[in-house]
Structures are given as structure tokens and as C-alpha cells.
Amino acid sequence: MKTELLAxxxxxxxxxxxxxxxxxxxxxxxxxxxxxxxxxxFDLDTIEELINFAHGINKKVYVTMxxxxxxxxxxxxxxxxxxxxxxxxxxxxxxxxVVVERAKAITDLEIHLSTQFSLTNSVxxxxxxxxxxxxxxxARELSLEEIKEVQKQSKADLEVFIHGGMCVSYxxxxxxxxxxxxxxxxxxxxxxxxxxxxxxxxxDELLSDxxxxxMSSKDLDATEFIKDLVETGVSSLKIEGRMKSIHYIATVVSxxxxxxxxxxxxxxxxxxxxxxxIKKAENRQTSHGFFKGDTTINEQLYNxxxxxxxxxxxxxxxxxxxxxxxxxxxxxxxxxxGDVLEIFTPxxxxxxxxxxxxxxxxxxxxxxxxxxxEKLLVSLNIEVPKFSLIRKVNYE
Amino acid sequence: xxxxxxxxxxxxxxxxxNLRVDCFLVDTPLAVRAINxxxxxxxxKIKSYGKDIYFLLNKMIHEDDIEAVKxxxxxxxxxxxxxxxxxxxxxxxxxxxxxxxxxxxxxxxxMNTSSFDNEYFFLxxxxxxxxxKEITLEEIQKIFEIKKTELSLIGHGYLDMFYSKRxxxxxxxxxxxxSKNNIIGNDRFRxxxxxxxxxFYPILEDEAGTxxxxxxxxxxxxxxxxxxxxxxxxxxxxxxxSDEEYYDSxxxxxxxxxxxGFLRKYHDNYNKGFYYQYTEKLKGDxxxx
Numbered sequence: 001m002k003t004e005l006l007a008x009x010x011x012x013x014x015x016x017x018x019x020x021x022x023x024x025x026x027x028x029x030x031x032x033x034x035x036x037x038x039x040x041x042f043d044l045d046t047i048e049e050l051i052n053f054a055h056g057i058n059k060k061v062y063v064t065m066x067x068x069x070x071x072x073x074x075x076x077x078x079x080x081x082x083x084x085x086x087x088x089x090x091x092x093x094x095x096x097x098v099v100v101e102r103a104k105a106i107t108d109l110e111i112h113l114s115t116q117f118s119l120t121n122s123v124x125x126x127x128x129x130x131x132x133x134x135x136x137x138x139a140r141e142l143s144l145e146e147i148k149e150v151q152k153q154s155k156a157d158l159e160v161f162i163h164g165g166m167c168v169s170y171x172x173x174x175x176x177x178x179x180x181x182x183x184x185x186x187x188x189x190x191x192x193x194x195x196x197x198x199x200x201x202x203x204d205e206l207l208s209d210x211x212x213x214x215m216s217s218k219d220l221d222a223t224e225f226i227k228d229l230v231e232t233g234v235s236s237l238k239i240e241g242r243m244k245s246i247h248y249i250a251t252v253v254s255x256x257x258x259x260x261x262x263x264x265x266x267x268x269x270x271x272x273x274x275x276x277x278i279k280k281a282e283n284r285q286t287s288h289g290f291f292k293g294d295t296t297i298n299e300q301l302y303n304x305x306x307x308x309x310x311x312x313x314x315x316x317x318x319x320x321x322x323x324x325x326x327x328x329x330x331x332x333x334x335x336x337x338g339d340v341l342e343i344f345t346p347x348x349x350x351x352x353x354x355x356x357x358x359x360x361x362x363x364x365x366x367x368x369x370x371x372x373x374e375k376l377l378v379s380l381n382i383e384v385p386k387f388s389l390i391r392k393v394n395y396e
Numbered sequence: 397x398x399x400x401x402x403x404x405x406x407x408x409x410x411x412x413x414n415l416r417v418d419c420f421l422v423d424t425p426l427a428v429r430a431i432n433x434x435x436x437x438x439x440x441k442i443k444s445y446g447k448d449i450y451f452l453l454n455k456m457i458h459e460d461d462i463e464a465v466k467x468x469x470x471x472x473x474x475x476x477x478x479x480x481x482x483x484x485x486x487x488x489x490x491x492x493x494x495x496x497x498x499x500x501x502x503x504x505x506x507m508n509t510s511s512f513d514n515e516y517f518f519l520x521x522x523x524x525x526x527x528x529k530e531i532t533l534e535e536i537q538k539i540f541e542i543k544k545t546e547l548s549l550i551g552h553g554y555l556d557m558f559y560s561k562r563x564x565x566x567x568x569x570x571x572x573x574x575s576k577n578n579i580i581g582n583d584r585f586r587x588x589x590x591x592x593x594x595x596f597y598p599i600l601e602d603e604a605g606t607x608x609x610x611x612x613x614x615x616x617x618x619x620x621x622x623x624x625x626x627x628x629x630x631x632x633x634x635x636x637x638s639d640e641e642y643y644d645s646x647x648x649x650x651x652x653x654x655x656x657g658f659l660r661k662y663h664d665n666y667n668k669g670f671y672y673q674y675t676e677k678l679k680g681d682x683x684x685x
Binding site: 068069070071072073074095096097098101117118120121122123124126127139141142146149150168169170172173174175176178179180182183184186187189193194196197198199200201202203207208209211212213215217290294295296297299300302 | 456457458459460461462484485486488489490504505506507509510511512513516528529530531535538539557558559560561562563564565567568570571572576582584585586587588589590591592596599608610670673674675676
């Protein structure tokens, strides 16, 4: 069975983009019971719409219910689980045993164990498999060699994070945010206290300089390990980032889609090709995380926060008028006539063109595309599909 | 309710017995935030005092640790420990192979936050669970209401709030290109956050990674009688606390009349943690789980 590429989606548009750009499945959070509830625009109707869309193109939708439940959080759980079951959600992702047991008792839902549980060995993977959990998401602290060892022994399917942000602590074991900000890290309130700036003291002696003791980790980039992970037999490769933009999701999903497909077709390109594709989207600095074993300073962020994307996202294609040869764009960033733009389609085709004129929907000529979400018309001789993304090439 | 003290050395055993401690918590080779792992070589001596012994085995168990866990479980079987305090439920599965599942106390720090967790682990027939450190007294009382398995709480001391596999202090000195000795196990490091200049958070690096602790120790003197109604074990933590203060705290839990004097002497170091403090949900963003 081909290894699954699993993408995050904070709303319906992002979910559709992720699926169209190559994800085999998306994971979403509802407005309840999800660690990224704030990232969610998925009410029950939207979940239904997404499932119909995904199943219509033979793809899957997983729903995260990964908060650590307190007694008061259980209200409404059964009703929600029954609803997801009725919708034929492909799996739920959870970390509290109350969800696991209720889902087993009242639904036929497939259950995945969240990385929030920080599962680090095959003994536990097999325990949860015997408890009715089909898939476990491994802790991000595992090396490639450890993943191989777990895979060798595990009855449960394994899901491995390959790209995006990483908790500095073992996931689910941190209450820094609770204590410093009164925001519950394990119930969706994480204040990312681990990314704040600190001074280090030994006794009363200050050892650091100007708050330069930092714990932030670089984001994960596992392009280097995809071949090994696929050959190892893990079931799913997971991208992090339900809060990320559609451009980021399309770009990262598309790059990993190409990498996985190229591997299966025996036509892998140099890794720098895929890595450069990813760099076209906004990104923090990346590293291989724990894949090579214990982390070093190269996996930490010290005084540097962001990489500048190599290409700027300026809009999304809403429609194409074949007769007038005009593309209808929803603006996301500033561009002007004369700019060279690149259209990046879901089937990975790229088309470059120079912007001649920019027209409003009322056909008034504009000197610039200034307003986010404004609908604009631009001449283009080649038909491009809906959901194609547009980047500025001459970005500096 | 048993009062569980962490044992630091053999010389204090009689002192702790005189303080009417019921049980000694002893570091194993797979303890993190350990006090003294050497004690594991003196189990016969500790056992000779006739007190209950709990093993502390709270490391996250990676594939390479499994054989070492089994070795510790063999020793647990031989000496007849009363409990095995586990940070990872892998211990529950492995202990079952040794007929020791009913000795396991699941103490992940977080995760045990509801009545349902109590019921789940009751059905798994382990000894008990330690209630999570970030919940309120009211929530703790709700768990007591339908108590099934044994319940415990770390009710006193500096509680950890972060466990990373990353060697954050060692890496920092490498980044600074500064040589620094005595990092592993050094309990004198503290963090100060730029916006909270009055708070110093103890930070400890050990073989398993890096741990950060609350700036104030928790005390449960006022809540002790209420907690006694539902708890089977009350753990008194001692990391970053002097021996004298530790013994004084145990004495104060045993004798209410000593509490006022204790708080007068040490008051600035303590707070009430989350007993009366709700935390907000649903404001986060960024990292995915």
C-alpha cells in the first residue's frame, strides 16, 4: 500500500487546496475537542461538505479530538462522536482514553492516537492496537532508526511527522503555558512559552547575554528521509500546520507529493529540487529534528526566527473566461502591471506571464492590486484551473 | 493516606522514619529529575527498615530502554516493591510480564485529568494513578467522587512543567562557544523570562533531557484534610529544597501545629499552584498535535 501524505487544514478552503495539491488525506479540528479549535472553521455542516468533497475524489478526512479531557469537557462528546460516525469520517485522532472508549462503545469510527500522547516505542503501539486503535502518531522525538525498530515490531499502523513546527517538550507533557499564562497547553490554549526569551543563571550569576537563552526549535523538514520512511513501511507522512496559509499548504504538499511519487516511479530528483520548492512558501528555518538522533545547536533557533520565502503569494485563481481569455483572481498580496507572475496549478504545472493590465470586476483599470480578497481580472492566454495559486517571480 | 518521601541518602532513613513517613520513593536508573540514583545499589539496606518502597521510573521509554526497564522490573520483583511510579504507561504493559502490573502507579504529570482516567486505569488493574498537576482542587474533588483505583498527588515541592529530550543547557553553551563543566544534574541553573523579571524557574538537564520547574513550590497544608479524603498516596517532592526545609515540611504535614511556623520561615518560596486557578482553553495556535 502506498504511503499516505497527510496534510493539515484549518478551514474548508485549505482542506480543498491540500487535497487538490496532492494530499491523500487531511486532518481537521472541529470547534470542540480539538487542540487547534481556534484554527478551525469547521462546524458540523462544513465537516460534512468537506467529507463529501474528499470522498468524491477518493481521499480521506480525519478529525482531531486531541485535547486532554477534564471532567467538564466531556459534555456533548457522545453526540459529536455519533455525528462524525454518521458522516463517515475516516478516523478520529485523540489522546484521552475517554474519547477512545466512547468511540469504541458507540461508533464504528477508526481511531488514531495523537502525538499528544508522545508514543515512543513498539510495546505501547501494540498495547494501543490491542485496545482498538488502528494507527498511532509517533512522538517527534524518535530517530529514523527508532522509527524503523518500532515499525518492525508494531501491529499498529504508524504515522510520522515530516514537516512543520515542533514542540520543544515531549508533546502532552508540558504545562509551561498553563503556569506562566494560565492558558492550558493541553486543551488548545498553548501560549508557546518555550519560544519566549530567557536569561540563564547559575545561582545568582547571570550566564546569558541579553535574553539569548532560547529553546525554540527549527521547524522539521524530512525531505532527506522520505525514501527511508517509505521503505520502512510507515503508513502515513504528516505535515504540521493547521494555521498555515493556503500558499504554504499548497507548496509544501505539492513538494512532498512530487517527492513521494517520484520515489515510487523510480525517478527521484536531487533533494535540493524538492527543498527549493518548499522554500517558495513562507517558512521558519528548518532542520531534520530528531531523525538523526539527539538534537544539536543546528536544530535550535537562536536569535533568528524566519526565512524569507523565495516567492511571494499574490493571489488565487477563481475562474477562467475562455472567450475573453481573462483569469479571475482573488488578491492576497500587492502586485502591479509589469510584474512577472507564476501560476502554480494543482497538477504541478507552472506558467509564467507578465501582467499587462489589472481590471476590477467592474472592468475599471487599476494601477495596482492593493486590497486583500479583491476580485481582479488579468489577461492570460492559457486556461488555468480554479484553485491555482499565483506567485510573484521578481520578489526580492 | 500514605505519605511518600523521596529518599536522598541512607543516612536520613531513620530521620524520615521518625517523621512518620510511610513510604520511600527511590530513584531507579531510569528515573528522570533524579535525586540520587546510587540508592538503587542499596535496596537491601533500605528494605531492612521495613518501610514500603516505591521505585521511580519516570523516563519516557524509548525502544532502547525496554531491556533496562525489564532489568529494573526483575529487581522490583526480587525485593518486593510496593509500587512502581511510572511516567509512561509502557511500564504497565511491561510490568504485566512480571506479574507486577498491580504495582504500577501511572504518574505522567499531565494526562490524568478526569474521573474517566481513574476508571480506565481501574479496569486495567494497575495500583493507581497520580492526578495531574495542572487541575484545580474542585476538579480533584470531582475525581474523588467516583473514585475507583488508588489516587495519589504530588502535593508539595517544586513541580516540573516541561520535559524535553533536547539538551537545552549543553546546546546553549555550545552555541555560545563557551566551555562549561558540571551541567548534567546541576540543580543551580535557573531561567528568568524577559517580561517576568521577578520569577526564576529552575531548569535541570539530566541524561534524559531538560526539565523546567515552577518558580514557586506547591504547598497543600490548607487542603491536606480535604485531600486526605480521596488520596491513597501524598508525594512530598524535594528537588531544589534543602534537607532541613524538606524535613520541616513533612513534619508540618504530620502535625498541623507546625504549619504556621513552617510558612513563617519559608513562605516566600510557596504558592498554591492550580488548586484555585483555572486555566483558559482554546487560545493557542502554531504547533500541531
